[in-house]
Amino acid sequence: MKVAITGMGIISSIGNTVEENFHSLVSLKTGLSTISNIETIHKDIIKVGEIKLTNEQLAKQLNLPSDNNYSRTALLGAIAAKQAVENAKISDMNAYKSGLISATSVGGMDMTEKYYYEYFENEACQKYITSHDIGDNSQKIANCIGLKGMVTTISTACSSAANAIMLGARLIQSGELDRVVVGGTDALAKFTINGFKTLMILSDDYNAPFDNNRKGLNLGEAAAFLVLESETIVKKENREVLAYVTGFGNANDAFHQTASSENGDGAFLAMNKAFKMAKIQPGEIDYINAHGTATPNNDLSEGRAIIRIFGENVPDFSSTKPFTGHTLAAAAGIEAVYSILAIQNNIIFPNLNFKTNMEEFNLTPQLTLKEKEIHHVLSNSFGFGGNCSTLIFSKN
Amino acid sequence: MQKCYINGMGCVSSQETYDTSFLESVEINTTENIVYAKQPSYKELIPPAAARRMAKGVKMGLAASTKALKEANVEVPDAIITGTGMGCIEDSEKFLKALIDNNEEYLTPTNFIQSTHNTVGAQIALGLGCKGYNFTYVNGSISFESALLDAKLQLENEEENTILVGAADETSSHTMELFKLVNIIKKESDQPYSVLDSNSSGVVYSEGATFVTLENVKKENSYAVLEALQIQNELNIDEVESFISSFLEKNNLKIQDIDVVVLGNNGDISFDTYYTAVDSLFDQIPQVYYKHLSGEFNTASAFGFWVAASILKNQAIPQVVKMNSFEKANFSKVLLYNQFQGKDHSLVLLSKC
Structure with missing residues (x-):
């Protein structure tokens, strides 16, 4: 059973609204830059997809009191979720059985790393101790959209938001909820910057997914949320439907805590499950928004899995991470918005920075902005712990 | 189903x-x-x-x-x-x-x-x-x-x-x-x-x-059936009673159908009042608590789930978890209620196989 998407909201390094993001995508404008909001010894070496607004500016947008204890993750999430709810033209959030399924990997780590020792000396910053908690971040997002109901959060590293969308769709399908706001949020933190640095998968350049000479990923921060609603609400409220979630699948690579298997078993299984649910054939996919982090391991594994599914007829595909950087738990939310924009505007966003085909296979991503009728988009997201997720978005 | x-x-x-x-x-x-x-x-x-x-x-x-x-x-x-x-x-x-x-x-x-x-x-x-x-x-x-x-x-x-x-x-x-x-x-x-x-x-x-x-199949050693559950991000104390009764109603049950209630009391006087609020609903049946054994942590309620399912399987309540002195000859439905600091409330309903 398909699930209607009736609203979306996003804040990323390429724009503070859906419209701004779309404008950057079609003008091929990257959001990658040197870092300015975080003090780190890597600031001159790495490029990141940073949102150039301070926490104070974000809090002001949300009309929060100055003594609020929101982490940056909660601030970004609340802004995107509010946009999504406004976009869906929801006047009373609790008029139907409603829920929020959020996703994050860092939660309030930005504050924890800032005040780690200071907490013991300065009472004023102690208000942030409880903001570390992932659930606390989601609770704040729920408060900002006036939601009283089911709120939960998924944290499966870089596939988190895809899984939030998946659970949301399942809750609508089963009748457990009538309306659910789903997505993810992750702020940049020294914790993740250094974590990926130690794994030696951070690029010192602009990331180049599926390129033979790719050097790794750029991190980014962002938040994006969708509103999913039941057919009953869509009819009753005469909603404009942006697109539908028609298929989803999650599988585990069960290969290694951080690396993907060489043949992309988990990715292959996830895509297969999504096709089975959507009841469509791989040949019907018009565009793949790939996970494409530009790490040597991901792109090889994902490319192989794509070939296993699509054979000789791989549809147009691209990774939009050269625009935004890898926004971790939020990535699948961001890319869900881009998939919906592709469907709405019948346009494929190019895979920036690609020059040379990988030696392992002959896959060339879409390199220019391409207009064509788009009915079905497949979006992949993979995370640490072997977590592999696929979503299929459809026009009808 | x-x-x-x-x-x-x-x-x-x-x-x-x-x-x-x-x-x-x-x-x-x-x-x-x-x-x-x-x-x-x-x-x-x-x-x-x-x-x-x-x-x-x-x-x-x-x-x-x-x-x-x-x-x-x-x-x-x-x-x-x-x-x-x-x-x-x-x-x-x-x-x-x-x-x-x-x-x-x-x-x-x-x-x-x-x-x-x-x-x-x-x-x-x-x-x-x-x-x-x-x-x-x-x-x-x-x-x-x-x-x-x-x-x-x-x-x-x-x-x-x-x-x-x-x-x-x-x-x-x-x-x-x-x-x-x-x-x-x-x-x-x-x-x-x-x-x-x-x-x-x-x-x-x-x-x-x-x-x-x-x-989704019963086995010889099955403990219990997970019948229903509900999650709610926040409630005021005066909303707890209706939260529980509407959950039971949704599952075609009355208060009297519940044989045992398992509560998440953790000794925090600022918030254990949430459980006192449901006391009157369940004042004629055995009440069970468990956080004096498990301590409190985010997933302590899973310990409570383990206690509740074991009670249903054994058809007996160990003395050490009893909150009151009500006895029952057999138990067919157990309701769990948990929350932390007035947030993240859950109701879980288990029944005998």
């Missing part, structure tokens, strides 16, 4: 709950504000070299899940769904401390790799070679219940037939110190600690892991 049977369980907690029969020996703590898990021997479960690198939460999770699968006679489940409030907090702390103390230099990836919240579920999958659906829920005191709900929907729809569902949370020193700073953890001066006769705010903190095998 298929039913959702609890066919196996494993529990590692601050009590001897792993290799023993149900609550046969317990210790009541009145003097420690943090109680650590009594971990089983991992020798048969995890190769020693691997065990040394593994976080406590992962090891407890592996032990609990191994037992849950064994009891249900399942080798590899179709899916693994985990709940955790803090994830692998000890690895997060180690990595964070190293990066702050060494000004972002000389770092190694091991702690970072293990710090992601889905490490427990991922390591179980890796150990079992389980390529199925694998989710991790992280949302305070409803982390475990979110996992239960997800599993229940999939079993009832026959998307999967056997799902390993569980929860794991570990303590870690820095976080515990921070929790003391903001009175989440009780003060030394609040001793002797007690859950029911408390006159202080805050809780006795702990850790543990509980896993259950849920299947």
Whole structure:
């Protein structure tokens, strides 16, 4: 059973609204830059997809009191979720059985790393101790959209938001909820910057997914949320439907805590499950928004899995991470918005920075902005712990 | 629609709950504000070299899940769904401390790799070679219940037939110190600690892991049926009664149909009033509490689930968890209610097989 998407909201390094993001995508404008909001010894070496607004500016947008204890993750999430709810033209959030399924990997780590020792000396910053908690971040997002109901959060590293969308769709399908706001949020933190640095998968350049000479990923921060609603609400409220979630699948690579298997078993299984649910054939996919982090391991594994599914007829595909950087738990939310924009505007966003085909296979991503009728988009997201997720978005 | 049977369980907690029969020996703590898990021997479960690198939460999770699968006679489940409030907090702390103390230099990836919240579920999958659906829920005191709900929907729809569902949370020193700073953890001066006769705010903190095998077929050793559950982000005290009655109504039940209620009292006088608010609803049936045994932590309610399912299977309530003196000859329906600091409320309904 398909699930209607009736609203979306996003804040990323390429724009503070859906419209701004779309404008950057079609003008091929990257959001990658040197870092300015975080003090780190890597600031001159790495490029990141940073949102150039301070926490104070974000809090002001949300009309929060100055003594609020929101982490940056909660601030970004609340802004995107509010946009999504406004976009869906929801006047009373609790008029139907409603829920929020959020996703994050860092939660309030930005504050924890800032005040780690200071907490013991300065009472004023102690208000942030409880903001570390992932659930606390989601609770704040729920408060900002006036939601009283089911709120939960998924944290499966870089596939988190895809899984939030998946659970949301399942809750609508089963009748457990009538309306659910789903997505993810992750702020940049020294914790993740250094974590990926130690794994030696951070690029010192602009990331180049599926390129033979790719050097790794750029991190980014962002938040994006969708509103999913039941057919009953869509009819009753005469909603404009942006697109539908028609298929989803999650599988585990069960290969290694951080690396993907060489043949992309988990990715292959996830895509297969999504096709089975959507009841469509791989040949019907018009565009793949790939996970494409530009790490040597991901792109090889994902490319192989794509070939296993699509054979000789791989549809147009691209990774939009050269625009935004890898926004971790939020990535699948961001890319869900881009998939919906592709469907709405019948346009494929190019895979920036690609020059040379990988030696392992002959896959060339879409390199220019391409207009064509788009009915079905497949979006992949993979995370640490072997977590592999696929979503299929459809026009009808 | 298929039913959702609890066919196996494993529990590692601050009590001897792993290799023993149900609550046969317990210790009541009145003097420690943090109680650590009594971990089983991992020798048969995890190769020693691997065990040394593994976080406590992962090891407890592996032990609990191994037992849950064994009891249900399942080798590899179709899916693994985990709940955790803090994830692998000890690895997060180690990595964070190293990066702050060494000004972002000389770092190694091991702690970072293990710090992601889905490490427990991922390591179980890796150990079992389980390529199925694998989710991790992280949302305070409803982390475990979110996992239960997800599993229940999939079993009832026959998307999967056997799902390993569980929860794991570990303590870690820095976080515990921070929790003391903001009175989440009780003060030394609040001793002797007690859950029911408390006159202080805050809780006795702990850790543990509980896993259950849920299947859509009844087996000889089935514990109980997971009938229904509901999650709610926040409630005022005066809304609790209607939260419970509308949940029962939705499941075509009356208050009188409930035989036992299992409450999440944790000795925090600022919030145990939520449970007092439901007292009058359930004043003619046995009431059960368990956090005096498990301590409080984000997924302590999974310990409560283990208690409730065991009561249904054994058809007896151990004296040590009784809150009142009501007796019943047999129990067919048990209701669990839990919340933390007035947030993340859950209701879980179990019934006799």
